Structures are given as structure tokens and as C-alpha cells.
Amino acid sequence: MKTFSLVLPLLLFAPAASFAADREFRDVVEAISDAFHTKPLHIPLMGLVNAVTYFARPAGTKHLDIAVFENLEARGRRDSDIASSIRAAVGGSWKPFLQVKTMRDDTEEHVLVYMRQHGREWKLLITTVERRHATVIQVALNAAALERWLVDPIAAVRHRMRDIDD
Amino acid sequence: MKFALIIFAAAGSLAAQEFRIPSSFDKFATRAKEMVDVNLDGSLLQLAARFLSDSDADEAQVKKLVSGLKGIFVKSYEFENRGEYTEADLESLRSQLKGPGWSRIVGVRSQRSGENSDVYLRSDGNALGGLVVITSEPRRLTVVNINGSINPDDIRRLGGHFGIPKLDGTGNSKKNRED
Numbered sequence: 001m002k003t004f005s006l007v008l009p010l011l012l013f014a015p016a017a018s019f020a021a022d023r024e025f026r027d028v029v030e031a032i033s034d035a036f037h038t039k040p041l042h043i044p045l046m047g048l049v050n051a052v053t054y055f056a057r058p059a060g061t062k063h064l065d066i067a068v069f070e071n072l073e074a075r076g077r078r079d080s081d082i083a084s085s086i087r088a089a090v091g092g093s094w095k096p097f098l099q100v101k102t103m104r105d106d107t108e109e110h111v112l113v114y115m116r117q118h119g120r121e122w123k124l125l126i127t128t129v130e131r132r133h134a135t136v137i138q139v140a141l142n143a144a145a146l147e148r149w150l151v152d153p154i155a156a157v158r159h160r161m162r163d164i165d166d
Numbered sequence: 167m168k169f170a171l172i173i174f175a176a177a178g179s180l181a182a183q184e185f186r187i188p189s190s191f192d193k194f195a196t197r198a199k200e201m202v203d204v205n206l207d208g209s210l211l212q213l214a215a216r217f218l219s220d221s222d223a224d225e226a227q228v229k230k231l232v233s234g235l236k237g238i239f240v241k242s243y244e245f246e247n248r249g250e251y252t253e254a255d256l257e258s259l260r261s262q263l264k265g266p267g268w269s270r271i272v273g274v275r276s277q278r279s280g281e282n283s284d285v286y287l288r289s290d291g292n293a294l295g296g297l298v299v300i301t302s303e304p305r306r307l308t309v310v311n312i313n314g315s316i317n318p319d320d321i322r323r324l325g326g327h328f329g330i331p332k333l334d335g336t337g338n339s340k341k342n343r344e345d
Contacts (some may be wrong), residue, residue, distance in 0.1 A: 150214035153329045164213040
């Protein structure tokens with residue numbers, strides 16, 4: 001029991017500690033928080049999710065950081081500024097890979113995807129801002145998991161937007 | 167020393183032939199109602215090529231094409247209104263393509279639809295060094311910059327991959343044709 005009580009916190013927090021979100025992830029979250037005057041939702045047991053992700057590696061994912069913002073339509077969004085705020089927050093240390101802007105119901109929606117190589121893995125920083133919600137995801141992927149993004153990036157964005165809608 | 171100067175000068179002239187979408191185009195990101203901006207540099211492109219199948223005939227051809235490429239850059243804008251971009255904006259692209267090594271191989275002008283397409287090819291000696299497609303319509307502007315060795319006939323095969331719109335032999339996008 002004593003061993004279990006020692007191991008459990010390690011399982012929950014060790015992967016998060018060794019692959020903590022990059023500064024740019026936090027800066028993008030802060031940029032969205034500032035733009036919409038709100039905070040991301042608290043996601044319970046994120047440490048557990050990362051422990052599972054670290055060992056099971058679903059779809060080539062090794063680590064996941066996620067921030068979700070909801071009810072943005074009620075918070076007076078600043079369409080014209082948000083994409084440039086995100087670009088400024090990411091800075092130059094990530095490769096800008098893909099940016100898509102679309103209009104839906106007279107509201108701008110943005111997807112910005114950045115990449116960075118980390119040893120044999122690739123990190124993706126994916127930000128989506130829609131009328132009602134926004135998500136910021138930093139994910140560490142093995143090379144095979146990058147296939148969808150690299151070979152047909154537009155389809156990957158559409159797939160991603162559908163996931164959010166669902 | 168003289169040799170080093172010649173090499174330096176040659177490298178400079180090659181660098182001058184590189185096509186870049188001007189930073190002034192950033193303004194269209196806020197003006198456009200739809201925008202796609204894809205940046206696949208050499209390392210990402212070669213990584214992507216690894217995932218294309220050798221057994222699928224279409225993918226195998228694309229994989230072979232990609233092996234000679236150093237980068238694919240696509241910017242596509244769709245505007246709500248006409249006149250969001252000017253002839254001067256287009257000239258900022260075309261002026262780069264008048265330099266040594268570049269030649270316009272296709273130019274299509276449509277009075278009816280207002281759609282104009284130009285395909286430019288860059289040759290580095292005997293080898294093909296890159297290809298640029300500029301398609302402009304009253305409410306749409308697309309620039310595809312493929313850096314590396316590519317045959318103009320092969321651009322159709324790359325359409326639909328790596329964020330490149332599906333194009334016909336003249337550089338016109340199929341989506342536009344369907345409209």
C-alpha cells in the first residue's frame with residue numbers, strides 16, 4: 001500500500017513534469033485569456049490522461065497539453081486581433097506550418113498550427129478559435145502520427161474542426 | 167581568394183532567384199473572409215514523403231516528385247468584395263519572377279470571369295529549380311510556390327496534396343472552374 005501510494009503520484013505527475021507544456025503554449029493560452037477576458041476550463045485528472053498517453057501512446061501521441069475556453073460569444077471577442085495575438089505569442093521558435101481562416105455565421109474562425117522537432121518526435125501547437133469556443137493543444141507525436149497533418153493539412157484541419165463541433 | 171569571390175557571387179545570384187511571397191501580403195490575412203497559408207519546408211516535406219505509399223500508383227508518383235523538392239508554400243485568399251488587392255500587389259510578385267532563371271511558361275487571361283493565371287518556371291542551368299503559380303480573380307488570389315526540381319506537367323499530380331489546390335494544366339484551380 002505504501003509502495004502504491006508512492007507510485008501513484010509519480011504516475012500522475014511524472015510525465016507532466018518531464019514533458020511540461022512549453023512556454024509558448026502558456027503564452028497562447030494567456031493571449032486568448034486576455035483577448036476574451038476569461039480563463040480556460042479546469043480539466044480534472046489531466047495528469048492521469050498524460051500518464052495513460054505516455055504509456056499507451058494512442059495514435060502516436062506521447063504527451064498532451066490542452067486548454068479549452070467556452071462561452072466566448074458572450075465575452076465580446078476581438079476577431080481582428082486574435083490571430084495576430086496568437087502569432088505574437090508563439091514567436092519564432094516554432095515553425096509556422098498552417099494557418100486557416102474561415103467565416104461562419106459572420107464570425108471569423110481560425111486554426112493555427114505550428115511545429116517543432118524535439119529529438120525524434122515532433123511537437124504540434126494547434127490553436128483553434130471559433131465563435132463559441134477555443135482550444136489550445138500542444139501534442140508530442142511520433143513521426144507516423146504526423147502523416148495526416150503533413151500529407152493533407154487542409155483535410156486535417158477540417159477533421160479537427162469537426163471534432164470540436166462534435 | 168578570387169575563386170572564393172566567384173563562389174560567393176554565384177551563391178548570391180542563385181539566392182536572388184529565390185521567390186518569396188512578400189510580407190506585404192500579411193495584410194490580406196485580416197481582409198480575407200477565407201484564407202489558407204501552408205508552409206512546408208524541406209525537412210517537413212521529406213518527412214511527409216515517407217508516409218506516401220509505394221504500392222499506390224498515385225501516391226508513388228507524388229512521392230517521387232516530392233523527393234526533388236525543397237519546399238511548398240501556398241497562400242490562398244478569398245475576399246468578400248472585389249478590389250481588396252491591387253495590380254501593385256500582383257506586380258510585387260511578378261517583379262521577382264522577371265529575374266535571371268525565371269520564365270513565364272503559361273499565361274491565361276479570361277475577360278469573362280476576370281480570372282488570370284500565370285505559371286513561372288525557374289531553371290538552374292539544365293535543372294528545373296522551382297515553379298510559381300499565381301491565380302487571380304476579382305475575389306480570389308492564390309499563390310503556390312514550389313521550390314525544387316519539378317516538371318510543370320507534374321503540378322496536377324501534386325494538387326490535393328500538401329495544401330496545394332487541385333490545378334489543371336494551365337494553373338487554374340478546378341474549384342474555380344466548377345464555379
